[in-house]
Amino acid sequence: MIWLTFLPAGITLALGVLLGRVGLPLHPVWTARVLCTVAAMTVPAAAGTLGFVAVNFWATLEPAAAGRMPEWALFGDDEPVPVPLGVAAIVLLVAGLCVTLRLASRWVAEVRSAQDLAQSLLESDVPMAVSVPGRRGGVLASRGLYQVLGAAELEVVFHHEASHLRHGHHRYLAAGSLAAGLLPPLRRLNGRMRFSLERWADEDAAEAVADRELVALTIARVALLQPSGEPGPLPAFADSGILRRVEALMARAPGRNPVTGPVSLLGTGLVTGALALTALQIDHAFTHAFL
Template sequence: MIWLTFLPAVMALVVAVALGVVPLPLHPAWSARLLLTAAVSAMAATIGTLVFISINYAATLFPHAAERLPEWALFGDDQPVHAVLGVPVIVLTCLSALTVAKLSARWAAEVRHAQQTSQGVVESDVPLAVAVPGRDGGVLVSRGLLRRLDRSQLRVVFEHEASHLRHRHYRYLALGALAAGTLPPLRRLNARLRFSLERWADEDAAEAVGDRKLVARTIAQVALARSSADSATPPLPTFADSGVVQRVQALLTAAPDKNSVAGPVILMGAGLGAGLLASAAWQLDHALGLPIL
């Protein structure tokens, strides 16, 4: 066992936590992609490390069975994994697997329920608009929303929700929720990811209707009409989901640069960096064999 085994998980987690705090000077679309990449990298690196150590601890307990495992699945130094580390890691691995299964099942159930409801207008006075993914999905709206908004404002709402569907933001939300559920330090990053997705859809709606102030007014009006009882964070983003004040302020300024060069470069650099870090740690782990236990 060597300390390099933990390097990918630690570095990926540090980067993800930092991105949950540090503002990103990017278009919301690239911010969302970068935040998602960081969240998935941290989750994969952490769970992968736990599984890797669990396999090696199992090999310590059952050396004869370990002979059937490929060489890449075992530590390069052939040192046994002590129970003081192996037992907690196995517990954490099982808890992570249960958390992923539970969150995935809950997400699927909520999406199915939304798909069933999306076939009609929700009979509620609460102004509500939700982008429901899937073949049976669409834009789910409430009677209260239809009563409060005029035609131009309704177009803003539908353009906003259409952006969520077009860019498959539900996948970002599902992966972000999984990362935050398995790694609590990533909850702040997940909140910023949800906000970036809303800003992304806001900018798409503003570009489609050609009036940033109209989009800002519509968001503010819907948010003010929302009931105080409707404060829980839903699995799928509603039109006035989060960060309303910041979204309105952003829309009252000039449109952000689309970062057609900087965005892809930063995102590609983040992905390559994570891959190279994991590869280097694995190679050094097998090449050096520097035991820490």
């Protein structure tokens, strides 16, 4: 019954791929939360499954060690793990650890660098604003931003960045980046989540200044002056999906989904959380269910 071991990771990964291709009819607040939940749960489901296979592969190679292992760490049957499968699981686990360490070190380095810069005005002619998390964080703004924007537009920018900081969007970005780095099929999910976070902050800024058109025009104006490049690990004012963000702001404000939003998030969390928790026990669960 070894194939059942891959069921939790397979389901959560399939859900992540689906949500990366199909938009959710929810307010950006709930969309970002649902996508982050799926990304965050898929990683432990996949890692747990690989770890489970690796442990049982070791038990296959060293039968004497299997007797010292707890029952929950072993498959419900006594079938040996095929060598190609066991080796692949170990290789993927090691590769995943390397990717995680690389992403974590990059994240820490860039956040610390941004925190140092956030203590003063950034000497750059490129108009930019970035929300920097942490005690030494804040809003990192450039001199160029003050040169091209008026007082009302600057208010929009700072309300947008304050939303990122207030809601801890850097945690969402970290979860999405880790999931995309470890599981390439989730890159589109990560992209949709980044876009939802920007839309979330856009809507907060529009509500704060009570002028959706002003927010849209400010986003477009700053975006036109940005150099092209990949989005960084910190939420910036002129991030991805500029045209769609402007179009959304020029339209009617989305509904808050006071019922469907929490229900969608709760349902997603329960399903993906249960799958992640059973990633190490799915074989036993199915064995006991059918015996």
